[in-house]
Structure formats: structure tokens, C-alpha cells
Amino acid sequence: MNGLPYYKAYPRDFIEGTIGMPFEVKCAYRVILDLIYMQGGNLPDDNRYISGLLGCSIRKWTTIRSALIEADKIQVSGEFLTNYRAVSELETLAKLQDKQRENGSHPKKNNDLAKPRLNHTEPEPDKLSKDACASASAAALKPEKPTSSEPDPFDAFWAAYPKRDGPNPKKPAKLAFDRAVKRGVPVEAIMAAVVHFARKHPKPSAFCPQATTWLNQDRFSDEGAVPAPKPQVVEDDAYWNKALNMARVSRRWLVEHWGRVPGHPDCRVPSHLLKPKDGDLWHELYRSVA
Structure with missing residues (x-):
């Protein structure tokens, strides 16, 4: 690409x-x-x-x-x-370019019409009827392809999500939906939340976030739905190093995820990972910000 x-x-x-x-x-x-x-x-x-x-x-x-x-x-x-x-936009552009190349490679509409043969004769009636019967028999014996009756929960979510005055790409939303379900968010909770959310946006609005943003920021928890169970997190050194790196850049400490800020007696961060100025002038946030 x-x-x-x-x-x-x-x-x-x-x-x-x-x-x-x-x-x-x-x-x-x-x-x-x-x-x-x-x-x-x-x-x-x-x-x-x-x-x-x-x-x-x-x-x-x-x-x-x-x-x-x-x-x-x-x-x-x-x-x-x-x-x-970016991946979604590039794939869409690639498909459009492929379609344009395919259309450009086709001959014009009337150039490929076959010319009638001068010695054209109609097939005999008996032969025509035998061929038609054989084709009909083969079609009757051909097994039908099995159809899947299992609906995709995302289709119901996408149909319920309010219309937006602006772009709202479907493919990233599908990825975000699958990630939410994979980490333990019940589909029923998402559906209950999106129905409640749609009532707030009966008409297309630019203030309505994209479905991808709505899912990635766990906004379904704001709509009165049952809070999703949080997955078990292994609080090893790698986990705390990531948390500390984010906090050192933003000077914000997400109490909801990491407990009390470094320097507090109840801080859960292992002491051997802390630096002397960790926690100084850091803001304790009780809700994560995307």
C-alpha cells in the first residue's frame, strides 16, 4: 500500500x-x-x-x-x-483506485457486441429441449449453500447508534466494539446504553461523537447501563512502568486505575520503581481522560 x-x-x-x-x-x-x-x-x-x-x-x-x-x-x-x-482510510482509497483502474481497462459499451454470423441456424427443437431439461435437472440437484442464521451483535449496535452530522466510519467502530466485548463488556450492557444514548440524539448532530470514540472511551457506562466488569490486571513492573511514564508526561495520576498517587501512604506502586520527584505536583484524577 x-x-x-x-x-x-x-x-x-x-x-x-x-x-x-x-x-x-x-x-x-x-x-x-x-x-x-x-x-x-x-x-x-x-x-x-x-x-x-x-x-x-x-x-x-x-x-x-x-x-x-x-x-x-x-x-x-x-x-x-x-x-x-489510517488503515481504514487507506484501504478505502485502495479499493476506489482498483475500481477506477478496472473500469478504465474495460472496452467501451458497444465495442464487444458480437457480430451476427452469416450462416447462423437455429438449433433443432428436440436438441434444445433436451439441453434445457439437462440444465434444469443439474440446477435442481445442486445443493444449496448453507446460510448462517447467527446475527452479528455489532449490526444491531450500528443500527441503534444515532446518525451523526459528519464522518462516522463503520470499520473502526466494529474493531472497537469487538475489543470492548473481548475485554468483558456484556453486549446487553452496550445495547442498553446505546438505546438510551440514541434518545438524546434523535436528529443528526455534529456534537454526537463517532461510534468508535463512544466505544473506546467506555461512554456506555455513562448511560445508566450496568457497569462492565473490569478485567483482571496483572500489576507487575511493566504495568507500573507504563503508568509512571504516562504520569511523568501528563502530571496526572488516574486514581481509578492506579490507586493513590506516589508519596501517599496507600500508594500501590513498588518502591523500587519510583523516582525521587514522582508524585510531586501531580493531579489526582478520579476518572480516566481519553
């Missing part, structure tokens, strides 16, 4: 999706998106290369990278960094 010299940008979605994000992380995210589109959806995960383009140190980029991955703004795919919407 080739890179793009330009691409569609959605300013409102970018601003809404980065609310609460520190300035330097937000600016780096904008440049990373440009690089992902330029690289055809797969940006080499090379710390030296990316930090050089951003004009920052490798250490700084490593911290920003961890924050963007933790916020699910970029994803690691093998040796590359990618973004769900």
Missing part, C-alpha cells in the same frame, strides 16, 4: 479525541499521524528515526510513544506503528 501526499483530516474528531492530553503528546500525535499516512499505514517503529523527525531526544519520544499506545491512539503491529483510522 503506497503512502499519500495528502489525506482527509477531521479536526473536530482530533480535538475531541485528545481532550486532556498534554500539549507535547498531542503535537507529537499529529506528526505521527502524518508519518503513518506517508508510509502507507505502517510507520517503522524506529526510535532514532522518529525522534529525529520530531526534533526531540530518543528518551522523550519513548515516553510519548508509551503515552500514545496506552491511550490507544497508535498501535504496535510487529515492527511498525499504525493507526486504526
Whole structure:
């Protein structure tokens, strides 16, 4: 898949999706998106290369990278960094280009009409009837393809989600829906929440978030639905290092996920991972910000 010299940008979605994000992380995210589109959806995960383009140190980029991955703004795919919407937009463009090439390769409408043969004769009636009977018999004996009667829960969600005055790509929403179900969110809770949410947006509105944003930010928990059970998290050193890296960049501590801030007697972070100034002037947030 080739890179793009330009691409569609959605300013409102970018601003809404980065609310609460520190300035330097937000600016780096904008440049990373440009690089992902330029690289055809797969940006080499090379710390030296990316930090050089951003004009920052490798250490700084490593911290920003961890924050963007933790916020699910970029994803690691093998040796590359990618973004769900970028992949979707590039695939859509590739299909459109393939369709245009296919249409351009076809001959004009009347050029492929066969010319009548001068010695054309009709088949004999007996032979025609035998051939027709044989075709009908073969069609009757051909087994029908089995059809799946199992409905996809996402189709019901997509039909219930309110119409939006603006882009609302379906493929990233399907990925977000599947991720929510995979981590233990009941489908019934999502459906109850989206029905309640749709009543607030009876008409298309630009203030209605994209379905992908609504799912990724767990907004179904705001609609009176039963809160989804949180998956069991292994609080090992890797887990706490990610939390500390995010907090050192944003100076925000998510109490809902990590407990009390470093420096508090009830802090759950292992002491050997803490640095001397960890927790100083950090804001305790009791609800995560996307």
C-alpha cells in the first residue's frame, strides 16, 4: 500500500479525541499521524528515526510513544506503528483506485457486441429441449449453500447508534466494539446504553461523537447501563512502568486505575520503581481522560 501526499483530516474528531492530553503528546500525535499516512499505514517503529523527525531526544519520544499506545491512539503491529483510522482510510482509497483502474481497462459499451454470423441456424427443437431439461435437472440437484442464521451483535449496535452530522466510519467502530466485548463488556450492557444514548440524539448532530470514540472511551457506562466488569490486571513492573511514564508526561495520576498517587501512604506502586520527584505536583484524577 503506497503512502499519500495528502489525506482527509477531521479536526473536530482530533480535538475531541485528545481532550486532556498534554500539549507535547498531542503535537507529537499529529506528526505521527502524518508519518503513518506517508508510509502507507505502517510507520517503522524506529526510535532514532522518529525522534529525529520530531526534533526531540530518543528518551522523550519513548515516553510519548508509551503515552500514545496506552491511550490507544497508535498501535504496535510487529515492527511498525499504525493507526486504526489510517488503515481504514487507506484501504478505502485502495479499493476506489482498483475500481477506477478496472473500469478504465474495460472496452467501451458497444465495442464487444458480437457480430451476427452469416450462416447462423437455429438449433433443432428436440436438441434444445433436451439441453434445457439437462440444465434444469443439474440446477435442481445442486445443493444449496448453507446460510448462517447467527446475527452479528455489532449490526444491531450500528443500527441503534444515532446518525451523526459528519464522518462516522463503520470499520473502526466494529474493531472497537469487538475489543470492548473481548475485554468483558456484556453486549446487553452496550445495547442498553446505546438505546438510551440514541434518545438524546434523535436528529443528526455534529456534537454526537463517532461510534468508535463512544466505544473506546467506555461512554456506555455513562448511560445508566450496568457497569462492565473490569478485567483482571496483572500489576507487575511493566504495568507500573507504563503508568509512571504516562504520569511523568501528563502530571496526572488516574486514581481509578492506579490507586493513590506516589508519596501517599496507600500508594500501590513498588518502591523500587519510583523516582525521587514522582508524585510531586501531580493531579489526582478520579476518572480516566481519553
